[in-house]
Amino acid sequence: MAKDNSAMDDGDIAEEITLESILAEYKSEAYIDGDKKTPSGILSEKADRIIMELSDSDLSQAEVASSAAAVVSPAAPAVPAERPVRPVAPATPEEGGAEPAPPGTAGEDVPPRREPESGGESPAPDGGDAGDAGEPEDVDVRFFEQYQYSDSYRTPGETEESAPSGDDVPGKRRRAGKRARGSLFGERREDDGDDADPYANDAAPVEPEPREPDLRVAARRFSLGDGDLLLRWMASCLTACVMAALTFSFEAGAHLPFGLENDRQLLTGILMILQLLVMMIGVEILVRGVYSIVQASPGVEFLVVMSNVTALCAGAVTLLRENAQTELPYSAVGAFSVAFTLLGEKLYRRSYAETIKAAASIQEPYIGLTEYRGDLNRVVFRRARGTAEGFYNALMSRDVCESAYRYAAPMLVAFSFVVTFLSAFAHGRSDYLIHALSAPLAAAAAFSGHLAFSAPFSVISKRARRAGAAMTGWMCAADIADIDGLCVTDDDLFPEGTVSISGVKIYEGVPPEKAIRYTAGLISASGSGLTRVFNEMLRREGMTALRVDNFACYDGGISALVHGERVSTGSAAYMKLMGIRIPAEMNLNSAVFTAVEDKLVAMFAMDYVPVNSVQNALLSIPRWGIRLLFAVQDFNITTKMAEQKFNVAFEDVENLPIRNTYDIVRGAGGGRIAAVFTRDGLDVVGELVSGARVLKTTAFFATLISVASAALGVLITVSLCWLGAYHAARAGNLLLFMLSTFAVTLLVSGFAKFKK
Numbered sequence: 001m002a003k004d005n006s007a008m009d010d011g012d013i014a015e016e017i018t019l020e021s022i023l024a025e026y027k028s029e030a031y032i033d034g035d036k037k038t039p040s041g042i043l044s045e046k047a048d049r050i051i052m053e054l055s056d057s058d059l060s061q062a063e064v065a066s067s068a069a070a071v072v073s074p075a076a077p078a079v080p081a082e083r084p085v086r087p088v089a090p091a092t093p094e095e096g097g098a099e100p101a102p103p104g105t106a107g108e109d110v111p112p113r114r115e116p117e118s119g120g121e122s123p124a125p126d127g128g129d130a131g132d133a134g135e136p137e138d139v140d141v142r143f144f145e146q147y148q149y150s151d152s153y154r155t156p157g158e159t160e161e162s163a164p165s166g167d168d169v170p171g172k173r174r175r176a177g178k179r180a181r182g183s184l185f186g187e188r189r190e191d192d193g194d195d196a197d198p199y200a201n202d203a204a205p206v207e208p209e210p211r212e213p214d215l216r217v218a219a220r221r222f223s224l225g226d227g228d229l230l231l232r233w234m235a236s237c238l239t240a241c242v243m244a245a246l247t248f249s250f251e252a253g254a255h256l257p258f259g260l261e262n263d264r265q266l267l268t269g270i271l272m273i274l275q276l277l278v279m280m281i282g283v284e285i286l287v288r289g290v291y292s293i294v295q296a297s298p299g300v301e302f303l304v305v306m307s308n309v310t311a312l313c314a315g316a317v318t319l320l321r322e323n324a325q326t327e328l329p330y331s332a333v334g335a336f337s338v339a340f341t342l343l344g345e346k347l348y349r350r351s352y353a354e355t356i357k358a359a360a361s362i363q364e365p366y367i368g369l370t371e372y373r374g375d376l377n378r379v380v381f382r383r384a385r386g387t388a389e390g391f392y393n394a395l396m397s398r399d400v401c402e403s404a405y406r407y408a409a410p411m412l413v414a415f416s417f418v419v420t421f422l423s424a425f426a427h428g429r430s431d432y433l434i435h436a437l438s439a440p441l442a443a444a445a446a447f448s449g450h451l452a453f454s455a456p457f458s459v460i461s462k463r464a465r466r467a468g469a470a471m472t473g474w475m476c477a478a479d480i481a482d483i484d485g486l487c488v489t490d491d492d493l494f495p496e497g498t499v500s501i502s503g504v505k506i507y508e509g510v511p512p513e514k515a516i517r518y519t520a521g522l523i524s525a526s527g528s529g530l531t532r533v534f535n536e537m538l539r540r541e542g543m544t545a546l547r548v549d550n551f552a553c554y555d556g557g558i559s560a561l562v563h564g565e566r567v568s569t570g571s572a573a574y575m576k577l578m579g580i581r582i583p584a585e586m587n588l589n590s591a592v593f594t595a596v597e598d599k600l601v602a603m604f605a606m607d608y609v610p611v612n613s614v615q616n617a618l619l620s621i622p623r624w625g626i627r628l629l630f631a632v633q634d635f636n637i638t639t640k641m642a643e644q645k646f647n648v649a650f651e652d653v654e655n656l657p658i659r660n661t662y663d664i665v666r667g668a669g670g671g672r673i674a675a676v677f678t679r680d681g682l683d684v685v686g687e688l689v690s691g692a693r694v695l696k697t698t699a700f701f702a703t704l705i706s707v708a709s710a711a712l713g714v715l716i717t718v719s720l721c722w723l724g725a726y727h728a729a730r731a732g733n734l735l736l737f738m739l740s741t742f743a744v745t746l747l748v749s750g751f752a753k754f755k756k
Contacts (some may be wrong), residue, residue, distance in 0.1 A: 003343075005456065007227065008358065010554060017033050019377040029283070045546070046637050047595075050167065057581055067566040068116075069655045083131040091307065102261075106753065115244050117453065125309070132559060155364055164230070168550060179195045180743070188231040188446075199260045199661040208230050212389065212390070212392040212393055213392065213594060214360075214390075215356050215357075215359055215360035215388060215391070215392060216357075216360045218392060218660075219353050219354075219355050219360060220242065220353075222349050222350075222352050222353035223349070223350075223353040223355065224349055225349075226346070226349060226353070227632040229342065229345065229346045229349065230346060232281045232282065233339060233342040233343050234344060235281055236278045236281045236282055236335070236338055236339040237339040237344055238312075239277055239278050239281075239335060239339075240278060240332060240335035240336045240338075240339045241273050241624070242274065243271055243274050243275065243331060243332040243335050243681070244332045244336070244735060245270075246260070246267060246270070246271065246332075247271070247328055247331075247332045247613060247731050247732050247735065248732050248735075249261070250264075250328060251328070251730055251731070252732075264318070264328070265318060265319055268315050268318045268319060268328060269315075269327060271315065271328065271331040271513070272315040272316075272319075272329070272331060273413075274331070275308065275311065275312065275315075275331040275332075275334055275335050275616075276312075276340050278334075278335040279308055279334075279338060279518065281338070281342075282338040282339070282341065282342050285301050285304055285338060285341050285342065285345070286301070286304065286305050286308070286338075286581060288301045289301030289302045289303075289304055289305035289306075289462055290305060297406055298405075298406070298409040298410050298413075299402055299405045299406055299409055299449075299451035300341065300401075300405050300409070300450050301341065302403075302409050302413075303337075303405070303412070303413070303441075303444050303445040303446075303449065303710075304334075304338060304341055304445045304449075305336045306413060306441045306444070306445070307330070307333065307334045307337050307438075307441050307442045307444065307445035308334035308335075308337070308338065310330075310434065310437055310438035310441045310442070311329045311330045311331050311333070311334040311438050311442060312329075312331075312334075313434050313438065314329040314330070314434045314435045314437075314438040315331060316330035317397045317434050317435070321431075327727065327729075327730045327731065328440050328730065329435070329438065329731065330439065330442040330731045330734060331731070332731055332735055333441060333442040333443075333445075333731060333734055333735050333738065334445070336447055336735070336738070336739075337442075337445040337446075337449075340447040340448070340450065340451065341449065341450045343450075343451065344450025344451040344455070345448075345450060345454075347451070347454040347455060347457075347458040348450070348454040348457075348458075350458065351454065351457055351458040351461045351462070352395065352473075353464060354461070354462070355395065355465065355470045355471065355473075356391075356392065356395065356463050356470075358465045358470040358676070358678055359391050359470040359678075360388065361678055362676075362678050364385065364387075365387075365388060365676045365677055365678060366383045366384065366385060366386075366675045366676075366677040366680065367383070367384060367385075367386045367387070367388065367391075367675065367676055367677070368381060368382075368383055368469070368476075368646050368673070368675035368676070368677065368685070368688065369381070369382055369383075369384060369672065369673060369674065370479040370480065370483060370671060370672050370674050371670060371671035371672070373664070375659075375660050375663070376656070376660055378484040378485055378629075379482055379483050379484050380483060380484065380485050380487050380629060380664070381479075381480060381483045381485075381486050381487065381493075381689065382486075382487040382631070382664055382671070383487075383489070383677065383685065384667040385667070386667075388673075388676050389673075390672075390673045391470075391472060391673055391676055394472035394473070394475045394476075394672070394673055394674070395472045395473045395475070396473075397472075397473065397474065397475045398474070399453045399457075399473060399474035399699070400452075400453060400474055400478075400696075400699050400700055400703050401449070401450075401452040401454075401699065401702075401703045401706070402453075403485065404703050404704075404706075404707050405449060405707065408707050408710065408711070409444070411665075412444040412710060412711065412714050413441065413444065414435065414442075415440075415691055415714060415718070416440035416441050416444065416714055417437065419440075419718045419722065420433065420436050420437045420718065420721060421433070423436065423721050424436055424721075424723040432721075438723040439717040439721060439729050439734065440713070440714040440717045440718050440721075442717075442731075442734060443710065443713025443714050443716070443717050443734060443737075443738065444710050444713065444714050445710070446706045446707075446709050446710040446713070446738065446741065446742070446745075447738055447739070447741075447742040447745075448702065448705070448706040448709070448741070448742050448745035448746070449706055449710070451701045451702075451746070451749065452699060452702035452703040452706045452745060452749065453474065453702070453703065455702070455746070455749040455752075456623030456694075456695055456698040456699050456702065456749045456751075456752035457473060457699065458473075459693060459752045459753045460692075460694060460695045460752050461473075461691075463691060464675075464685065464687060466689055467679070467683070467684050467687035467688070468677055468678045468679025468680075468681070468684040469675050469676070469678070469679075469687065469688040470675060470676045470677075470678065470683050471674065471675045471691065471692060471695075472673060472674055473653055474695075474696075474699065475672075475674065476674040476675055476688075476695075477692045477695040477696035477699065478696060479672060479674050479692075480674060480688075480689050480692035480696075481692065481693060481696045483626065483689075484627065485626070485627040485628065485629040485654065486621060486626050486627070486628055486629060486685065486689060487629050487631045487656075487663055488628050488629065488631065488632070488661075488682065489529075489631055489632060489633075489664075490528055490530075490531055490632050490633055490637060491680070491686070492681075492682040493612070493614060493632070493637060493642060493682070494529055494608055494609075494610075494611075494614075494634075494637070495614070495680065495681060496532060498608065498609045498610070498611055499529060499532075499533055499607070499608055499609075500533060500606070500607045500609075501533055501534075501537060501604050501605065501606060501607070502605045502607040503517075503604070503605035504602070504603070504604055504605070505572065505586065505601060505602065505603040505604075505605075505746065506601070506602050507601055507602065507718055510596075510601040510602065512597075513541075513543060514601070515542070515594060515601045515602035516537065516538070516541065516543060516602070517538070517543055517546050518543060518545075518546060518562050518567050518594060518596065518601070519534065519569055519592065519594045519604065520534040520535065520537065520538050520545045520546075521545045521547065521548045521560070521562060521567075521600060522547040522548055522551075522558050522559070522560055522562075522567060522569045522594075523558075523569065523592070524545045525548050525551045525560060526551075526553065526558050527633060527665065527666075528604070528632075528633035528634040528635075529632075529633070529634045529637075529684070530592065530634055530636075531605075545578070546562050546563070547562075548560035548561065548562050548567070549561040549562075553575075553633075553658055553662060554570070554572050554574065554658065555657075555658050556570050556573055556574035556635050556746065557569060557570020557571060557574030557575070557578070557635055558570060558635070565596050565597055566596070566597055566598075567594065567595070567596050568580070568594070568595045568596075568598075569592060569593065569594045569595075570592075570593060570635050571591070571592075571593070571635045571636055572586075572587050572588065572591065572593060572617030573590070574593075574598070574635065575593045575595060575613075578595070578598070579598065580593075580595045580599075580600055582600065586603050588603075588605055589602060589636075589641065590605070590606045590608060590636050590641065591603055591605050591606055592604040592605070592606060592636070603742065606636060608636070608637075608641075608645055610645045610646050613681055613682070613683040614646065614681070614682045614683065615646045615647070615648060616683060616686075617681075617682040617683045617685065617686035618642075618646055618648045618650075618682070619648060620686050621685075621686045621690070622651070622692065623651055624689060624690050624693050625693075626652070626689055626693075627652050627654065628650070628652070628653045628654070628655060629654050630642075630654065630655045631656045631658050631660070631661045631664045631665060632651060632655075632661065633661060633662065633665060638655070639653055639655060663687065674692075675688050687707075694751070694752050695752065697751075698748060698751050698752040699749075701748050702745050702748045702749045705741070705744055705745050705748060706715055706741075706745050709738070709741035709742075709744075710747070712741075713734070713737060713741075714736060716729075716737075717729050717734065
């Protein structure tokens with residue numbers, strides 16, 4: 001029998017402190033903190049501190065030293081027989097013991113859990129016999145013995161010794177038998193050989209994450225010069241069009257003013273001047289290209305630099321050496337590469353500025369997290385209350401186009417140099433070397449290099465912001481494409497204002513205040529979507545919810561101790577399972593029943609109003625191949641009930657076990673941020689996940705076409721130069737080829753605008 005703490009003297013406290021209790025207490029703390037191998041010195045220090053703080057009396061130094069030594073050494077002598085030994089783990093209800101009282105209630109006599117009665121043996125949920133156990137078999141149950149103070153808990157019968165350790169801890173376990181499905185060019189890590197959760201923000205990174213700036217400051221920085229960038233793009237594009245017209249006219253033999261059709265050197269000089277003008281307009285593109293060489297991470301800008309520099313060199317050779325070359329330089333091609341890169345930069349800056357601004361517009365947002373759940377062996381997408389910390393770094397991560405060109409750019413340049421030099425010296429035409437080299441390098445700088453990702457992201461991010469979500473760019477698209485399911489909670493299905501109490505039945509002989517406060521106390525402890533409704537009822541009636549102890553959650557209901565009485569709340573099916581008779585006229589599908597000591601005391605009829613936006617989301621999300629995972633705490637919400645309310649046939653929906661639902665809803669675990677929601681609702685989540693799927697598809701194929709067109713252009717021009725067909729590799733033909741492949745890339749990117 002528990003002793004009254006207030007009546008304990010110092011000697012009794014000292015007697016209650018045993019070596020086993022100290023070891024059990026610290027082992028549980030060490031397990032929660034992730035410290036499985038604590039040094040003996042720290043164990044000794046902890047033991048000393050625990051004994052001194054709790055005894056606060058005349059324990060001698062010899063007793064303290066011997067106790068500490070016993071904790072540190074497993075071979076220490078056994079405790080004296082006259083000392084009362086507290087067990088390491090109390091007996092669970094399944095073992096026939098009484099549930100332990102939470103902190104602050106040690107002095108109360110807590111009655112043992114009452115077994116469900118139904119006139120005999122309690123039926124199990126599957127129709128079998130429950131046997132002699134104190135709880136029905138196969139009923140998922142989770143105890144929250146200290147839910148008021150801590151988020152950590154264990155399942156019934158799980159002691160410190162039986163608790164999982166090492167790789168079995170959720171969030172630290174490798175994904176069994178399955179590798180993380182990253183994108184082709186993405187920076188996703190694979191789980192094989194790495195114990196860290198790739199979706200966790202706290203997973204040990206290879207390099208430290210850069211410090212994030214204030215989102216509002218970052219948004220202003222991206223917005224700077226947006227209008228100026230638009231004017232510069234228009235000026236560069238107009239200049240490039242003039243250069244293209246001069247090039248096409250000269251190669252077609254058309255009449256040009258000032259006799260330019262007969263003066264190739266003069267026309268070359270004009271083209272070079274216009275090219276230099278375009279390069280000055282887009283000077284930051286060229287600077288970044290040069291800087292990428294210093295950083296050893298060449299990309300699109302590096303190819304633009306190589307295209308323009310070699311074109312200028314080829315033009316300079318034409319001016320300095322008369323009859324050294326027979327074709328115009330590729331100045332127009334280089335000018336267009338700068339112009340379209342400026343266009344991609346403009347779309348990039350504007351979309352990123354608006355996305356960051358949206359993420360910074362709300363103080364306490366819902367955030368979307370992609371997380372590997374070891375208990376489910378699935379990668380899930382869930383929403384949780386939090387901050388936008390990590391959003392900026394995720395948004396700034398390398399997208400698919402940057403990753404692709406990071407590898408493609410140096411290979412294209414190296415291939416162009418090697419083959420051009422070999423062909424020039426093999427055919428003895430070293431005078432054509434610069435012109436032959438500028439052709440494949442001009443083809444390598446595909447016009448769509450900076451637009452393959454920024455164009456579809458600009459469209460999809462704008463649509464997502466209008467819906468109420470700010471996505472983390474390519475990382476959001478890659479992560480959501482990998483998820484095994486979308487967690488749907490109570491508030492997702494029935495937002496605030498759609499659930500109400502339509503009727504109350506208090507049974508005779510029960511004070512209404514007791515029935516209402518008992519029910520509201522259990523509902524508040526569960527944290528389900530019914531909490532707001534019952535809290536509102538308490539406010540109207542001028543009541544407050546009661547503290548509950550030994551809270552337990554079952555499949556279909558909840559229970560707890562209130563003032564020493566066992567209170568059960570749940571659906572009609574749960575009450576029948578617990579052996580509590582429900583009158584035939586009260587057997588409602590959507591109702592909250594409350595029983596005290598196995599006696600029915602109240603019934604609350606609930607009204608659930610479906611919302612059209614939620615219905616549309618439930619219809620659209622599965623069309624994208626995303627499975628719905630019902631993580632609901634409201635025991636009235638079932639798959640069948642949702643089908644009837646929303647008139648939706650759920651073909652690929654899974655009800656998560658109740659033991660996992662509370663972990664997910666409470667936000668237990670890690671996760672990598674994928675989005676920030678500025679508006680609540682399942683329709684917003686549906687817009688985000690569908691947009692992310694479209695973004696990954698369009699950006700991937702647009703990048704693939706862009707890189708393939710660049711490689712094909714290099715291969716064609718190198719082949720023509722190898723064969724000596726310089727006339728076929730002239731600037732006009734190459735410009736037409738690159739414009740046509742650019743149009744194909746834009747067509748694929750436009751898929752993001754029309755696909756919904």
